[in-house]
Amino acid sequence: MKVIYKWLQEFVDVTASPADVASRLALSGTNIGSVENGPHGAVIDAEVGSNRPDCLAHYGIARELGAVYKLPLKPISSRPAEGTAKAAEAIKVEIQSPELCGRFTARVIRGAKIQPSPKWLKDRLEASGVASISNAVDISNYVMLELGHPLHTYDYDKVRDHQIGVRRAKAGEKIRTLDGLERTLDSSLSVVYDGDRSRAVGIAGIMGGADTEISFSTKNILIECAWFEPIAVRKAARSLKLHTEASTRFGRGVDPETAELASRRAAELILELAGGELLEGVVDVYPGKRAPKKIQLTRAEFLRVMGADVPDREIEAILSALGFAPVRVGENRGAQGSLLAAWECTQPSWRAEVEREIDLIEEVARIYGLDKFPPRLPAARQGAERLAKFEPELRVRERLIGLGYREILTIPHVAEERDALFRPEGVTRARLANPLSEEASILRSNGLVTMAAALEWNLNHGQRNVRLFEIGRSYRLLGSTSLETPILTIGATGEAREKGIYDTARQYEFADLKGDLDAIGALAGGFQWQEGGAAWTHAARRGTVHLGRSNPAPHSAALGVAGQLARRVADKFKLRQDVFLAEMELDSLYEEIRREKEARRYEPLPRFPAVERDFSLLLADGTAFSDVVKTIRSLRIGEITSIEAADLFRGKNVPPGKYSLLVRVTFQSREATLTDRQTSDFSLKIVSALEEQLGARLRAS
């Protein structure tokens, strides 16, 4: 709402500068966009909240200034000269849908001369951003900007039978509005009709019809000033996509009591600018008239909410200036500043949203000044708790960052075909009913799809060695309810180690991913890996991750999956480099990290030295390291503390179908230093077990 400073001065004798006015308005609750000095003087752009339709008018803003600056608000008294012919005989008004139309007033002016508006009127409208059309139409807009109540003027002679009324629209009913468009209506909104009720001459509260429009040949004018129900107007404006100055005001709720005054004010201005004769009286159908509401304000409640006091005379001055007519009530009404003080206030018709004591408290506080309430930090009464996942999440995050991964946050809105590439079978995706685009129409069912996109972005921007992780959620549907699952997603591509002065370059490979995941697993007592993976994985480089110290039961639910992205999928993202991805569910991981932390106990350090023995084995392809470990463990040699794979190679000096594995076994006793004979004995047992059970051959080393 453009507020013209000089216009305000017609209603309140404010002398402060426009900048000061803007600042005081801002600090008392009218948001200010800007103050500009233009050809029409200072114009303040007020961003009026949806709860304050009364401030979509100069008079309303002037009332605020009156309260803020403690200046009286001048009453508007329009007394246009009336003729002897009675309006009631010239126009009939009826309201068929009183639930949608609470008041309808009509005045008639005969013999007016429609012509362009004078300069002062054009200027004011121009400063307000409203187009000038003709004097009669401009006046209705002017009065709306002045008093906040929209009006509509009709060519009286085009209103059939000089009869007008309001009813619900019929489904499919059509009307051509003032903007020249034909619009189709439904029965949730109301229309203004004429004559036999068959023709709509306006969409109630939104826009008039073209059939009864004022033109430069119009002689006689019908002025409508009505009150329409806000919710119906809002719904109608939205469904018609027709938002007008009128619909904005009716939609937020205008003051029904002002209707007659606004009509009188418009008549006065039309007589002044267009001449003619105003018929006597007004036709005023007012089924929605309500008695003003009484609201009580007590000092006790004010103090309970605000925590600091305001003097009696300030409370009374503020409420009076805003139109609440406070009256001190109760036995102690003589006692200034009494803690028991109470005021009975009357809700002004232009402030329908002020209904409760808390609303009055806000009114007093905002005008008195929020800066007058001293800030203080309240004492805490209980301990503050972090989220249960706080510590495990912190440990996982710090570990990943230590391993070289950068944390990212992605937008979960993705394209269906991309999400489908990673979506596990049997999962129902969550689709938006009103997406901004098809590319952002699905909430990701997994984190891999957005991780792949983040890698894609970086590769497309020349960043070739990238390691990322995201702690986020997946979004799925279970029937018609939603399921959000906390997940960790990891993505990496390029070199694990770049070429430098001290090191050679090495590509990131599956083993990097596995090792880094196991570093997280160490927080949870270790991960178990199993063959298998999701559809998006490279069939030879993948695995599923499970919690627990022993091998998971077949088909038990995996914590997550890790693998190289299948070429077929990578091509869809145009990812030419090998890409490695992993995803796991966080709730059970965090749970296990917590449990493991609680269960962890100190193990005394061994006092006797450890002995290492290396076994260089020739194994058949298909024999896994885990088979070797299992075979050695089956000997139940208690002194074995670790079995490690120290080296692996194929090719030169290794026959086809075989591979060479260097296995390092560490022995240590808690009782004594192991003798050479003991370790030789263990070694012999190990070699013969591997030979017998796995067909391994010991290579000469």
Added chain:
Amino acid sequence: MPNIENPTATTLSALGVTTAAAIADHFAAIRSRFDAESASIHDESGWKILRDAWLGRKSGVLAQITDNWLKPAPADLKRSAGAGLNELRAHVESQIESRRQAIESGADQSALAHDHIDLSLPGVERPTGSHHLVRQVFEQIEDIFVSIGFSVVEGPEIETPYYNFEALNIPEFHPVRDDMDTFYLDLPKGASTPLLLRTHTSPMQIRTMEKRKPPVRVIVPGKVYRRDNPDATHSFIFHQVEGLAVDADITFCDFTGTIEYFVKQFFGHGVKTRFRPSYFPFTEPSVEFDVSCIFCGGSGTSAAGGTCSKCKGAGWIELFGAGMVDPAVYGFVNYDAKKVSGFAFGMGIDRLAMLKYQIDDIQVFFQNDVRFLRQFP
């Protein structure tokens, strides 16, 4: 002075020494020999040879003197031989230690050039990760509020209209809903409740109060969604921290005090604050909270002299909305509005981060370009 190839390999008497003065001469000769050798070494390996030659347990010079001079010395000379040895040992040990320090500290100018590292070369660079900036800001905000007694809670991003709107005193067709363009989910036919992406973290006010009785003090970090077309200052996803405090005696003064405390912790004590009356359906009185512009220091004038582009000359920057919990909200959670009071706020994290770190495009938070991520380790 006797001139024998290796005097310490033989006894004093074999050297023909019979007087204390002669003993002193011999020690003096040994000492000069040590000083010459000591001065000629410049690196660690030479130093080790020197040390072993003189202090070696079995065949070092000092061990030889002990074995060959001192032990077999006649009683009348033992005293002066002992004194000479002690003095020599003290000299040798202290010299050897100071030579070691000199060599190690590199102060020795004659140390060989190829032993020097080039300090200007980088060390071994291991890949290091980084925290996302938004997460860092979340953590900082959480730390500040936890320190004044606020617990942290989280909630679903997919919400029902009841929690996102109705229970927050935003009935259907309330004009405020027009300002919060909402994403809805496409649900199977016959679904009883529509689902939406929460437009603010405020639904957790309701969920928290449903579960806990006052006193309540929580903050809610999380993602929120509004159906805005993306540009430099709009994203249809952003991050918020909601706050809620309800107790028997929380007042507006407690509210402003808490917010001021937070902002001074976050932006520094020099920042000025102000509260402007505003409107939200779920708070009353409602405020917009402003801080003095951190770019121009609140002057409204940029360093170059023109109008500050960040606050548009106002000197203030709008940070977030807040207020006292509207009594109507208590009705939805079975709190007695006559007995409790409280405040709530909802701050945009992306905006705070953009202001604090002078980021001019919100999209960088979600592109995840490592060149951005690297800037905020």
